[in-house]
Amino acid sequence: xxxxxxxxxxxxxxxxxxxxxxxxxxxxxxxxxxxxxxxxxxxxxxxxxxxxxxxxxxxxxxxxxxxxxxxxxxxxxxxxxxxxxxxxxxxxxxxxxxxxxxxxxxxxxxxxxxxxxxxxxxxxxxxxxxxxxxxxxxxxxxxxxxxxxxxxxxxxxxxxxxxxxxxxxxxxxxxxxxxxxxxxxxxxxxxxxxxxxxxxxxxxxxxxxxxxxxxxxxxxxxxxxxxxxxxxxxxxxxxxxxxxxxxxxxxxxxxxxxxxxxxxxxxxxxxxxxxxxxxxxxxxx
Amino acid sequence: xxxxxxxxxxxxxxxxxxxxxxxxxxxxxxxxxxxxxxxxxxxxxxxxxxxxxxxxxxxxxxxxxxxxxxxxxxxxxxxxxxxxxxxxxxxxxxxxxxxxxxxxxxxxxxxxxxxxxxxxxxxxxxxxxxxxxxxxxxxxxxxxxxxxxxxxx
Amino acid sequence: xxxxxxxxxxxxxxxxxxxxxxxxxxxxxxxxxxxxxxxxxxxxxxxxxxxxxxxxxxxxxxxxxxxxxxxxxxxxxxxxxxxxxxxxxxxxxxxxxxxxxxxxxxxxxxxxxxxxxxxxxxxxxxxxxxxxxxxxxxxxxxxxxxxxxxxxxxxxxxxxxxxxxxxxxxxxxxxxxxxxxxxxxxxxxxxxxxxxxxxxxxxxxxxxxxxxxxxxxxxxxxxxxxxxxxxxxxxxxxxxxxxxxxxxxxxxxxxxxxxxxxxxxxxxxxxxxxxxxxxxxxxxxxxxxxxxxxxxxxxxxxxxxxxxxxxxxxxxxxxxxxxxxxxxxxxxxxxxxxxxxxxxxxxxxxxxxxxxxxxxxxxxxxxxxxxxxxxxxxxxxxx
Numbered sequence: 001x002x003x004x005x006x007x008x009x010x011x012x013x014x015x016x017x018x019x020x021x022x023x024x025x026x027x028x029x030x031x032x033x034x035x036x037x038x039x040x041x042x043x044x045x046x047x048x049x050x051x052x053x054x055x056x057x058x059x060x061x062x063x064x065x066x067x068x069x070x071x072x073x074x075x076x077x078x079x080x081x082x083x084x085x086x087x088x089x090x091x092x093x094x095x096x097x098x099x100x101x102x103x104x105x106x107x108x109x110x111x112x113x114x115x116x117x118x119x120x121x122x123x124x125x126x127x128x129x130x131x132x133x134x135x136x137x138x139x140x141x142x143x144x145x146x147x148x149x150x151x152x153x154x155x156x157x158x159x160x161x162x163x164x165x166x167x168x169x170x171x172x173x174x175x176x177x178x179x180x181x182x183x184x185x186x187x188x189x190x191x192x193x194x195x196x197x198x199x200x201x202x203x204x205x206x207x208x209x210x211x212x213x214x215x216x217x218x219x220x221x222x223x224x225x226x227x228x229x230x231x232x233x234x235x236x237x238x239x240x241x242x243x244x245x246x247x248x249x250x251x252x253x254x255x256x257x258x259x260x261x262x263x264x265x266x267x268x269x270x271x272x273x274x275x276x277x278x279x280x281x282x283x284x285x
Numbered sequence: 286x287x288x289x290x291x292x293x294x295x296x297x298x299x300x301x302x303x304x305x306x307x308x309x310x311x312x313x314x315x316x317x318x319x320x321x322x323x324x325x326x327x328x329x330x331x332x333x334x335x336x337x338x339x340x341x342x343x344x345x346x347x348x349x350x351x352x353x354x355x356x357x358x359x360x361x362x363x364x365x366x367x368x369x370x371x372x373x374x375x376x377x378x379x380x381x382x383x384x385x386x387x388x389x390x391x392x393x394x395x396x397x398x399x400x401x402x403x404x405x406x407x408x409x410x411x412x413x414x415x416x417x418x419x420x421x422x423x424x425x426x427x428x429x430x431x432x433x434x435x436x437x438x
Numbered sequence: 439x440x441x442x443x444x445x446x447x448x449x450x451x452x453x454x455x456x457x458x459x460x461x462x463x464x465x466x467x468x469x470x471x472x473x474x475x476x477x478x479x480x481x482x483x484x485x486x487x488x489x490x491x492x493x494x495x496x497x498x499x500x501x502x503x504x505x506x507x508x509x510x511x512x513x514x515x516x517x518x519x520x521x522x523x524x525x526x527x528x529x530x531x532x533x534x535x536x537x538x539x540x541x542x543x544x545x546x547x548x549x550x551x552x553x554x555x556x557x558x559x560x561x562x563x564x565x566x567x568x569x570x571x572x573x574x575x576x577x578x579x580x581x582x583x584x585x586x587x588x589x590x591x592x593x594x595x596x597x598x599x600x601x602x603x604x605x606x607x608x609x610x611x612x613x614x615x616x617x618x619x620x621x622x623x624x625x626x627x628x629x630x631x632x633x634x635x636x637x638x639x640x641x642x643x644x645x646x647x648x649x650x651x652x653x654x655x656x657x658x659x660x661x662x663x664x665x666x667x668x669x670x671x672x673x674x675x676x677x678x679x680x681x682x683x684x685x686x687x688x689x690x691x692x693x694x695x696x697x698x699x700x701x702x703x704x705x706x707x708x709x710x711x712x713x714x715x716x717x718x719x720x721x722x723x724x725x726x727x728x729x730x731x732x733x734x735x736x737x738x739x740x741x742x743x744x745x746x747x748x749x750x751x752x753x754x755x756x757x758x759x760x761x762x763x764x765x766x767x768x769x770x771x772x773x774x775x776x777x778x779x780x781x782x783x784x785x786x787x788x789x790x791x792x793x794x795x796x797x798x799x800x801x802x803x804x805x806x807x808x809x810x811x812x813x814x815x816x817x818x819x820x821x
Contacts, residue, residue: 014582015740016536016549059538059545060729060736085754100544127434157434184429186356191384194344194356196425203363218433224424245758246751248724251582254743255722256750258772260692261779266581282695284764 014251017057017102018044020078022095028081029161032128033093034069037078037101046075049110050135051242051270055250056080057102061091065247065265067132068106072139078103081131081163107250109270111136112240116212120148122204122234124225126155126197126217130163132242132269133216137171144176151178151204155197155221158183159190178205197221201228208233214270216242223280226273236274243268243276260285289314293390296337297363298414306407313396317389325366325381325389332369332377334391338362341387345379358422359384365418370394445642449656450663451628453636456488456514459597462650463558468595471527472560473520478506480520482527485560492517499605499790500679502799515561515630518605519789523718524559524566525573528590535725535738550737554586558595562624565608567598568615568787569718571623575781576721595646596624602632602670606679607790609803613684615787617674626651633666680793682803683810684784688775694809695767703805704762706798711744713792713800714769719785722750745769770802 020037027033039046048054053067064086070079084090095101113136121140125133133152140147152171156162162181172179180200182193193200198221211234215225222241229239245257245264252263259279262268279285290311293299299307317336319325325336325343343366344356357379360366366389369377375394401408443449451459463470474483475492485491496509497517509516534550562570570591578588601610601617610616620627625647629639639659642648694700714720724743729736743750746765751758759765777785786802793801 013549013585017547019545019547021544059540060727060733062727063725096543098543102538102545102547155434157432161434182359184432184434188353188355190356193342193359193361195358196428198428199421199425203361220431221428221433224428244753246753248743252580253577253582253584253721254724254740255745256724256743258745258768258776260771261776263780284759284761285695285768 014104015249017055017063017104020101020103022097022099022101023077025096028163031085032081032083032161032163034079034081035092035095035101036070037080037103038076039078040100046078048072048106048135050113050139051110051132052106052108053132053250053269054078054080054103054105054107055247056088056092057104058088058091058095059100059102062088063102063104063248064088065107065250067242067269069131069134070138072135073142081128081134083128104250107265109266109268111139111214111270112212112272113139116140116214117146118148119238120206120211121150122201122206122211122213122229123150123152124154124197124201124213124215124217124229125152126221126225127157127161128163129215129217129221129242130154133214134164136214141177148210149178149206150176151180151206153180153182153197153200153204155182155184155200155217158185159187159192180204196224198224198228201225201232211238213239214242215239215273219244219280226280236277237272239273240270241273241276241280242270289316289390292316292339293337296339296390298337298365298418301414302410306410309400309404309407310392310397310411313393313400315391315393317387317391319383319387319389321383321385323383323387325383325387326377327380328377330377332367332375333394334367335370335394335397336366336381336392337390338364338366339388339390341383341385341389343381343387344384345381347379368415368419370397371415443642443648443652443656445644445648448639448641448659449651450659451638451640451654451656453514453638455655456638458654459650460485460487460560462653463560463595463597466595466646466650468556468558470558470560473517475506479504480506480517482520482522482524488514491561496603497605499607499794500799501607501793501801502796503606504794511632512636513603513630513632515599515601515628516603516632518601518603518608519563519566519791521716521791521795523716523789523791524562524570525718525721527557527559528570528594529573529577529584529587529721531742533586533740535740537735537737540734540736552586554589554593556593556595557590558597560597561599562596563601563610563789564598564616564618564620565601565610565787565789566718567596567620567624568610568613569789570596571621572719572781572783572785572787573721574623575783576719580781595650596626598624598627598643600627600629600667600671602630602674604674604678605790605794607794608678608788609680609682609790610788611675611678612681613784613786613788617678618671629667629670631663631666631670633670634662637663639663639667680790680801680803682786682788682806684774687784687806688778690806690810690813691771691775693813695771697809697812699805699808699812700763700767703766703800706800707746707762707766708797709746709762709765710797711746712795712797714744714746715742716791716795717773718787718789718791719773720744724750745772770805773802774806 019040024036057063066080069081186194247257247265248254252266257264343360345358472485494509494512537548577584598620625644642651722743723740726739748757773785
């Protein structure tokens, strides 16, 4: 039996997971789901910045890095959205309310919420890449006066793969937020845009000379999105991307996430594009 | 006809064209308005026009026997529509259906082709612009074909 | 013994008094580890006294080659470095991090708090001392710390031994990490002198070291001792098997990222990862979960890992560095270039282990020069 003393100790060492209780399991789409977690220790205060991630641990199965997709002002509840792609995330799918899960973190850099103040903000999300951007959107909506025009451009494979569809519908009806969604493959019922998400960049309503862009999705999609943004006139120094690499420790000690001189887990995952541009195009770094 | 000049001049597609060239192009232009559900053109029909969407949204669709109508791409304000007017046998491969009220400039294909023949410089500029549009559609198609959201992230 | 010794004072200890040094160290509660003969190599293991050392042995090393020979003298430190490095002790290949026990739908996490051993590292070469300093920066002096390493390192008593018999793979002299440049971070440093009376020049680098040295029957050094040490140093420099020119290595390798020569190296490289295991600075690890058959208990271990495996860079869907060339490029670029961005030093100390223990004898010093000549302009093809 673990005593509270042991748990406090556990919280201090970044390699030792903190136990959480699964409060709710939410099926999002066919292959994605969200977990709402609360720490075992009710006095444990959560604090994270939009864009950061946790290492989530499933008992006896293993650990994976997953971005935090909830509201940063919620200090009692941790929300993670993920796709079932490997052994650990498949085991997570079988978790139910009341089960225990371990989490270490939060780790890594965050979206430039401060730097973006006073400017237009464009969020470009592809697929599950919307999950790490959702905390940034919550942040902006809580501090709406501090930002200029706000545009969310979101692309997925098909209408069935749209994440957070209820929330998106709500956001779309707001006057202070532009939401454009597009799918690669339409179904017969789909009445929205069809085409790649990067195409939305060209016609989105924002002032390219006064915009901070945050881009998250598969690396190739981010590359095309950055190209479209710069074509519109957004400076590379105002574009931020979120990188993905293998991670085992989350604190820059295991070496797995290296991208040349970068430890993506602590120097990233969020990077200013102009600072990693050469690493973006070189193959297999 | 010449009263369409300011509208064409303001189109992103013709942004880098000279005054002279825009006047030439305007000579082939008409203004059209279509209602939601109406077709701009249908697959197999002669492709007589090139369109610039000024307002509204158009779905490019194809009927797949057994699967029904599939939208392959949507075209919105500021975007050009159609290149079959340029390439023999000048027939549409897709149908274009209005999702909303549509306001567009329609440029007569034969008229444009004749002007390009007579004025190769204009022809070159127009072909260059068409090629850019085709290139970005091709890039977009490749990206979609890769199904990047399927396997990773 | 008429004066009070201070840190840095160099004195003489006769060969016959070496056993006393071991006793003095052990008396302070240290478990002494040092070079021993085992399985045809000089490796690291626990030692009780000077008799356990590979007295009278030397190693012959070159690319892909290592063998032991008897010496004609009774040198205590008459060899270069073996396949083991001190990271085995300060950063063990395997360590348990925590355990977890299942209780219904819940589980409890139990940290494993290890009483880190008080280690004395005996016979650390200057290049290896440099490697320990490199690992100190990586594992103990960053934003996050490997607390186990830090604790082992803090407690360790380090005895450096100057190198008088460099091997064919060695190139410490060109990197300023040897054969006698001990730098900082040790408690005692020794120079073995074989000419004339078999003896050691010894100095303390810390108060711990000074306490030990003061308790020994030392004598004052003579000019002849210093001359003998210098002659030996000169001889060692001449026998250094290789050299590396670190000048501009970072810019050079970044510039060479798309050079076709990586493919050529990859055709020879077996992706075995020997270089990463033998390297005294490589620090990459992974974690392994071991779960009991009934699923009630699990334990997490962290184990050494190698960037040469496909699994190393795996993200769902595939490995980032799937081509062999990309994995060799990552390792070499990390050692000589990106390490500088990360930690302000090179990740290479010139010990030559990666050359010697490479089954196909790939030579990092030679490959660097190849890139230098190609980036210089004579590069026939670019990827």
